[in-house]
Amino acid sequence: MDIQMIGAGSLGLLYAGKLAASGAKVTLWCRSDEQAAAIHSSGITIHHSDGGELHIPPGVVQAHPLSEFHEEAGAAADYLVLMVKQQGIEDLVERVFIPYGRSIQRCVCFQNGTGHLELLQQHLPSGAIYAAITTEGAKRIGPREVLHAGSGTTTIGPYNTEGMPESGQKSASREISDIRLIELLNRAGFKTYLSNEIYTAIYRKLMINAVINPLTALWRIPNGALLDDPMRIQLMKELFDEACAVYDAAGISREDHLWDQIVGVCRMTSTNTSSMLKDVLEGRATEISWINGSIVRLGQRHGVAAPKHELLCRLIEGTTK
Amino acid sequence: MDIQMIGAGSLGLLYAGKLAASGAKVTLWCRSDEQAAAIHSSGITIHHSDGGELHIPPGVVQAHPLSEFHEEAGAAADYLVLMVKQQGIEDLVERVFIPYGRSIQRCVCFQNGTGHLELLQQHLPSGAIYAAITTEGAKRIGPREVLHAGSGTTTIGPYNTEGMPESGQKSASREISDIRLIELLNRAGFKTYLSNEIYTAIYRKLMINAVINPLTALWRIPNGALLDDPMRIQLMKELFDEACAVYDAAGISREDHLWDQIVGVCRMTSTNTSSMLKDVLEGRATEISWINGSIVRLGQRHGVAAPKHELLCRLIEGTTK
Numbered sequence: 343m344d345i346q347m348i349g350a351g352s353l354g355l356l357y358a359g360k361l362a363a364s365g366a367k368v369t370l371w372c373r374s375d376e377q378a379a380a381i382h383s384s385g386i387t388i389h390h391s392d393g394g395e396l397h398i399p400p401g402v403v404q405a406h407p408l409s410e411f412h413e414e415a416g417a418a419a420d421y422l423v424l425m426v427k428q429q430g431i432e433d434l435v436e437r438v439f440i441p442y443g444r445s446i447q448r449c450v451c452f453q454n455g456t457g458h459l460e461l462l463q464q465h466l467p468s469g470a471i472y473a474a475i476t477t478e479g480a481k482r483i484g485p486r487e488v489l490h491a492g493s494g495t496t497t498i499g500p501y502n503t504e505g506m507p508e509s510g511q512k513s514a515s516r517e518i519s520d521i522r523l524i525e526l527l528n529r530a531g532f533k534t535y536l537s538n539e540i541y542t543a544i545y546r547k548l549m550i551n552a553v554i555n556p557l558t559a560l561w562r563i564p565n566g567a568l569l570d571d572p573m574r575i576q577l578m579k580e581l582f583d584e585a586c587a588v589y590d591a592a593g594i595s596r597e598d599h600l601w602d603q604i605v606g607v608c609r610m611t612s613t614n615t616s617s618m619l620k621d622v623l624e625g626r627a628t629e630i631s632w633i634n635g636s637i638v639r640l641g642q643r644h645g646v647a648a649p650k651h652e653l654l655c656r657l658i659e660g661t662t663k
Numbered sequence: 664m665d666i667q668m669i670g671a672g673s674l675g676l677l678y679a680g681k682l683a684a685s686g687a688k689v690t691l692w693c694r695s696d697e698q699a700a701a702i703h704s705s706g707i708t709i710h711h712s713d714g715g716e717l718h719i720p721p722g723v724v725q726a727h728p729l730s731e732f733h734e735e736a737g738a739a740a741d742y743l744v745l746m747v748k749q750q751g752i753e754d755l756v757e758r759v760f761i762p763y764g765r766s767i768q769r770c771v772c773f774q775n776g777t778g779h780l781e782l783l784q785q786h787l788p789s790g791a792i793y794a795a796i797t798t799e800g801a802k803r804i805g806p807r808e809v810l811h812a813g814s815g816t817t818t819i820g821p822y823n824t825e826g827m828p829e830s831g832q833k834s835a836s837r838e839i840s841d842i843r844l845i846e847l848l849n850r851a852g853f854k855t856y857l858s859n860e861i862y863t864a865i866y867r868k869l870m871i872n873a874v875i876n877p878l879t880a881l882w883r884i885p886n887g888a889l890l891d892d893p894m895r896i897q898l899m900k901e902l903f904d905e906a907c908a909v910y911d912a913a914g915i916s917r918e919d920h921l922w923d924q925i926v927g928v929c930r931m932t933s934t935n936t937s938s939m940l941k942d943v944l945e946g947r948a949t950e951i952s953w954i955n956g957s958i959v960r961l962g963q964r965h966g967v968a969a970p971k972h973e974l975l976c977r978l979i980e981g982t983t984k
Binding site (some may be wrong): 577650660 | 878881882883894895898971974977981982
């Protein structure tokens with residue numbers, strides 16, 4: 343099975359390493375020459391939180407800089423797996439999908455939200471697109487080393503242009519392709535499910551991120567501190583309610599107890615620094631436009647304003663300028 | 664002339680020291696026993712930005728902890744000068760104005776905004792209230808030492824319950840009291856004007872603070888960095904426009920070019936840390952409720968929403984919890 347993976351951040355290193363260890367042929371496309379060279383010469387090391395480690399020797403995962411991506415790589419891939427952040431998708435469209443999109447058969451997207459799926463669809467006329475959501479915990483600790491901080495689950499579902507899971511009859515080849523992907527990931531040690539409600543999972547994660555991330559980033563607090571003060575909880579709740587009105591107008595179904603799930607995530611990850619706060623502290627661009635910005639744009643398309651989410655977008659964008 | 668001054672922060676030390684040096688009898692009421700003891704034993708030192716200093720020897724300014732404030736102090740004062748922050752006003756009402764308000768003849772208030780004036784009026788049935796705005800630059804560098812960072816101007820105007828400058832005939836005694844106050848401050852070296860448009864000055868300062876302070880505090884940037892990015896300027900402008908709509912509905916006159924003045928303040932104080940950012944960085948409660956909160960409440964009274972100012976209040980309050 344040929345896996346071409348783009349993006350060697352924490353999740354990229356984790357998935358590439360474990361897939362290769364389970365026997366898949368993995369090529370990893372990195373942002374920098376330096377990172378590709380480090381992986382080429384020393385392999386990948388996955389540290390476990392119990393102190394153990396899994397070392398993938400040099401040469402098992404092929405690593406190259408993304409600038410060298412070529413048509414044959416796209417055509418050879420059984421699955422092209424995108425592990426870049428949302429901010430990187432527009433660049434990928436230019437570098438990979440516009441020139442080589444026609445040769446790509448199956449693309450698996452691990453980004454939050456949905457904006458990137460719509461964008462990629464335009465450049466993958468004949469390819470299958472999968473949306474993936476994972477709760478695996480990974481922390482990058484060097485160009486070729488990652489800490490697997492906690493096991494989670496990976497949910498994968500087919501995406502199509504109607505914006506809803508395919509409801510019609512699947513082709514036999516598509517069905518086989520779906521099953522092989524799930525088996526591949528399970529064999530590599532990732533507890534993975536095929537979902538025909540991937541949208542529910544995507545929008546659940548979007549809601550959780552939209553409520554937690556910008557507030558932790560502006561207040562510069564760990565996730566759990568959101569629950570320290572009734573005023574903070576009240577503002578989270580208002581962001582939640584504003585987004586619920588958008589979801590309802592857009593016909594996006596919500597699970598019961600979604601608010602309780604948000605509170606639960608704050609508790610379970612109470613000492614964690616959200617990815618957005620990390621970006622703010624390190625002066626990097628954040629994912630705000632793909633998280634709260636998605637909710638604002640979704641609302642605009644359905645005639646529902648989300649002024650609090652909108653102001654938060656602009657305050658976060660102003661922070662990192 | 665007997666001056667009783669409450670609040671020994673940067674402006675309190677500066678005004679108390681210079682008034683005493685010019686011959687006024689000054690009593691300074693401090694928040695802590697320690698600060699009162701330090702001033703009692705070592706006096707006050709005012710450092711000038713050119714390296715010179717003015718030392719007020721021990722015993723020239725009488726310093727006491729506020730907990731010892733008593734009726735005779737209130738009754739003896741020609742002017743009771745309030746140099747505490749807005750946040751301290753409610754505490755002062757409890758400690759000073761409810762028990763001794765009837766004996767106080769004239770009260771001079773150096774706080775921003777107007778909410779405190781309305782509150783004090785209720786507890787000073789027979790006293791004159793003055794609102795004061797100053798652009799003197801002072802930085803506290805110890806319990807009894809202050810840096811006079813830059814000279815400014817002080818504008819003082821009479822306040823009355825109609826919420827507008829007194830337009831009727833002033834009593835002769837009131838006129839004398841006004842003039843003596845201005846003379847007193849000028850003699851101490853503060854360039855001071857009597858204004859019958861103190862409201863314009865108060866609301867100008869309120870607008871400038873409402874646009875600059877919360878954004879610098881959330882973004883953790885010096886004042887000048889607000890102008891570094893068109894997105895930041897755009898958000899400042901929207902806060903300005905939202906507040907202008909409130910001012911217009913409330914019948915508060917605005918000077919022409921107020922927006923240009925805000926931009927000018929950012930330029931002139933470009934390396935300054937706003938007081939609100941200082942409070943946030945040091946984990947203290949901020950003045951947000953008296954600045955942007957004043958605009959929100961003013962809007963509510965006149966049927967105009969100010970949702971951006973309101974969300975900023977809550978984000979700043981959430982920061983310092």
